[in-house]
Amino acid sequence: MYVCLCNALKCTQFKAAAKDGANDVPSAFKACGAKPQCGRCFEEADRVMQTARIQHGVAVA
Numbered sequence: 001m002y003v004c005l006c007n008a009l010k011c012t013q014f015k016a017a018a019k020d021g022a023n024d025v026p027s028a029f030k031a032c033g034a035k036p037q038c039g040r041c042f043e044e045a046d047r048v049m050q051t052a053r054i055q056h057g058v059a060v061a
């Protein structure tokens with residue numbers, strides 16, 4: 001499912017970024033080689049990343 005329509009980024013990409021240590025949404029964009037645009041996806045992207053951190057036991061700095 002797409003989370004960020006501006007950059008065509010899927011939830012799997014945000015989950016992978018969180019699992020790999022991205023600790024916020026801007027870091028996830030950077031990890032995906034994308035830049036935030038409208039910002040409408042931030043809340044959903046953050047939620048997806050928080051869930052991934054919990055599932056993978058990634059500590060939040």
Ligand code: FES
Pocket residue numbers: 003004005006007035036037038039040041042
């Ligand atoms: S939907 Fe993600 S920046 Fe616009």
